[in-house]
Amino acid sequence: MTLDDKHDDATQPPLQVACPECRAKVVWTTNNPYRPFCSKRCRLLDLGAWADESHRIAGEPAMDEADLDVLIDRLERGGQQ
Ligand SMILES: [Zn+2]
Numbered sequence: 001m002t003l004d005d006k007h008d009d010a011t012q013p014p015l016q017v018a019c020p021e022c023r024a025k026v027v028w029t030t031n032n033p034y035r036p037f038c039s040k041r042c043r044l045l046d047l048g049a050w051a052d053e054s055h056r057i058a059g060e061p062a063m064d065e066a067d068l069d070v071l072i073d074r075l076e077r078g079g080q081q
Pocket residue numbers: 019020021022023024037038039042
């Protein structure tokens with residue numbers, strides 16, 4: 001399977017996907033730089049949501065105390081040797 005559609009513009013029916021952001025039908029063509037999104041707005045919204053999510057996860061104390069101890073121990077050894 002190839003997404004190279006230079007040769008089959010005329011012969012293949014356009015592939016349609018649902019915009020991941022607003023579920024609008026999006027025709028998947030090389031003319032749509034925002035695919036699979038329907039628009040720049042939706043792409044930015046999705047990227048923003050993703051960035052927001054990762055920030056939120058990064059800000060949470062994901063490590064438990066044992067992990068922190070290992071990390072601190074490693075940092076302290078690195079500083080002293
Ligand atoms: Zn959309």
